[in-house]
Amino acid sequence: MKRQIRTLFASLAVAMASSAWAASQPIDSIAAVINDEVITVSELALRVQQASRQLQKQGTQLPPQDVFARQLLERMVYERVQLQQARETSVKIDDATLERAIQRVAENNKMSTAQFRAALEKDGLSWSMFREEVRNEMTLGRLREREVESRVVITDAEVDAFLAAQSATSTQEVMIAHILLRAPDGATPQQWSKLQQRAESLLARAQSGEDFAKLAAGNSDASDALNGGNLGWRRADRLPSLYADAVRLLKPGAFAQVLRSPAGLHIVKLVDVRGGTDSSPQTVQRTRVRHILIKTSDTVSDAEARQRLEALRARIVGGASFADVAKRSSGDGSAPKGGDLGWINPGDTVPEFERAMNALAINELSQPVQSPFGWHLIEVLERKDEDVSGERRRNQARMALRERKSDEAFDDFVRQLRDKAFVELRPPYANQKP
Incomplete structure (x- = not known):
C-alpha cells in the first residue's frame, strides 16, 4: 500500500491544465493498440x-515534448497490459475497499473526503477520473502482491550465504537514481548493441553534468521515471543485487558503468549514503496470534469474504469458540490448530496483517482485515520481548532477500506481459525512438 500511495500522490498532485502540445494533437486518433484495447x-x-x-x-527541466510523449505512451502500454492481466486473473478492487483507500488519502492530506473532493475539483480534476485512477493503482499493487510477492521463496541456505557475506548487520542506507532501458524478450545481438550504444550515450551525458532527473524522465522505462529515477533511501542490502554490487565502491555523485540484466540495461547513480553498522544486542516484541x-x-468476492467474516465475528463475540470457528471455516493451513500461528516476529507477516495485529490489545478480536491472501479475523493471545540479535539478523537477511527477489521478479513479470501482448504503436509514435 505504501508503494501505491506514493505513486498515487505523484499522479494526483497535478491538475488538468491545457498545453500547447496537447492542443495540437488530433484528439480522435489512436496512439496505440494493446490486444483488444486502444490508447x-x-x-x-x-x-x-x-x-x-x-x-x-x-523543478525538473522538461524533455522535448515529442520524446516525452513517446516515453509516457510506452509506460501507459505497460500499465494497460498489467490491468488486462488483472482482469483475466480476477484481481479487482470493490467499491467498499476503494472508498476506504480514498478516505485514507484524504486523511493524509488532513481533509475530510468531501473537502478532498472539493479541492480536486477546484483544480479541474473530475472525481470519477480520480476514483478510477485510485482503483487502477490499487489493482496494480494487488496484482504485484498476488502474482509476484506472494510467490517469492527464501531458503535457509540463501539466508546463510547472505549472512556469510556480511561482517556485521549493516544499517547503512543509500540513495540511488537509475535509468532502465528495457530490452525486448529474446532480443537479438543487434538489438542489444543498439541499446548499449544508447545507454553509453546517456551515461556520458549524465557524467558531463546533464540533469539526471531530466534524462530519466525522457528516457527511462522504469515506473519511477517521473521521480527522476530516484529510488529513495534504502538499506544497501535491500537493493537489487545488481545495483548493490555496482554502487558498493562508488562515492556519492558517481555513476556505475552500464549494467545489464534480463530486463535490459541500467544506468545507476549513487546520490548519497548515510548510516553505518550495528551489531549490538537487539530486543524485539514477539506476538502470539491466531x-x-x-x-x-x-x-x-471481496465483499462476500468480508460479509462471511463479519458473520463469524458476530458468532465469536456471542460466545462461540474462536478455535472451533477457525477449524470449520478458515481457509489457512493453521485451521487444524484453531488458527494459531504461534509466535510471530516483526516482518514475518505481510504489512497489512502486521499493522492490524500490532494495533490490537491482548485478547482483542479485530474487525475484518484485508491482505493479499484474502480477509482475516485476528486475535492476539500473548506478547513478550526477547533478545533476538542472531535471529534478528536472519530475519533482516530474509527480508532483504525477499525485497531483492520481489523487485527482480516483478520486472521480469511485467516484461513478459509486455512481450506476450499484441502492441501496435501508431504513427508518429511508432517512428520515434525513446
Whole structure:
C-alpha cells in the first residue's frame, strides 16, 4: 500500500491544465493498440499534461515534448497490459475497499473526503477520473502482491550465504537514481548493441553534468521515471543485487558503468549514503496470534469474504469458540490448530496483517482485515520481548532477500506481459525512438 500511495500522490498532485502540445494533437486518433484495447491521443495528451505539471512542481527541466510523449505512451502500454492481466486473473478492487483507500488519502492530506473532493475539483480534476485512477493503482499493487510477492521463496541456505557475506548487520542506507532501458524478450545481438550504444550515450551525458532527473524522465522505462529515477533511501542490502554490487565502491555523485540484466540495461547513480553498522544486542516484541482466513477467488468476492467474516465475528463475540470457528471455516493451513500461528516476529507477516495485529490489545478480536491472501479475523493471545540479535539478523537477511527477489521478479513479470501482448504503436509514435 505504501508503494501505491506514493505513486498515487505523484499522479494526483497535478491538475488538468491545457498545453500547447496537447492542443495540437488530433484528439480522435489512436496512439496505440494493446490486444483488444486502444490508447487514444486524448488520453496520452492528458498524461503529458499531468506529468509536465508534476515535473515542473519538482523543478525538473522538461524533455522535448515529442520524446516525452513517446516515453509516457510506452509506460501507459505497460500499465494497460498489467490491468488486462488483472482482469483475466480476477484481481479487482470493490467499491467498499476503494472508498476506504480514498478516505485514507484524504486523511493524509488532513481533509475530510468531501473537502478532498472539493479541492480536486477546484483544480479541474473530475472525481470519477480520480476514483478510477485510485482503483487502477490499487489493482496494480494487488496484482504485484498476488502474482509476484506472494510467490517469492527464501531458503535457509540463501539466508546463510547472505549472512556469510556480511561482517556485521549493516544499517547503512543509500540513495540511488537509475535509468532502465528495457530490452525486448529474446532480443537479438543487434538489438542489444543498439541499446548499449544508447545507454553509453546517456551515461556520458549524465557524467558531463546533464540533469539526471531530466534524462530519466525522457528516457527511462522504469515506473519511477517521473521521480527522476530516484529510488529513495534504502538499506544497501535491500537493493537489487545488481545495483548493490555496482554502487558498493562508488562515492556519492558517481555513476556505475552500464549494467545489464534480463530486463535490459541500467544506468545507476549513487546520490548519497548515510548510516553505518550495528551489531549490538537487539530486543524485539514477539506476538502470539491466531486468525481466520477467507480467501477471495473467482467465486468469492471481496465483499462476500468480508460479509462471511463479519458473520463469524458476530458468532465469536456471542460466545462461540474462536478455535472451533477457525477449524470449520478458515481457509489457512493453521485451521487444524484453531488458527494459531504461534509466535510471530516483526516482518514475518505481510504489512497489512502486521499493522492490524500490532494495533490490537491482548485478547482483542479485530474487525475484518484485508491482505493479499484474502480477509482475516485476528486475535492476539500473548506478547513478550526477547533478545533476538542472531535471529534478528536472519530475519533482516530474509527480508532483504525477499525485497531483492520481489523487485527482480516483478520486472521480469511485467516484461513478459509486455512481450506476450499484441502492441501496435501508431504513427508518429511508432517512428520515434525513446
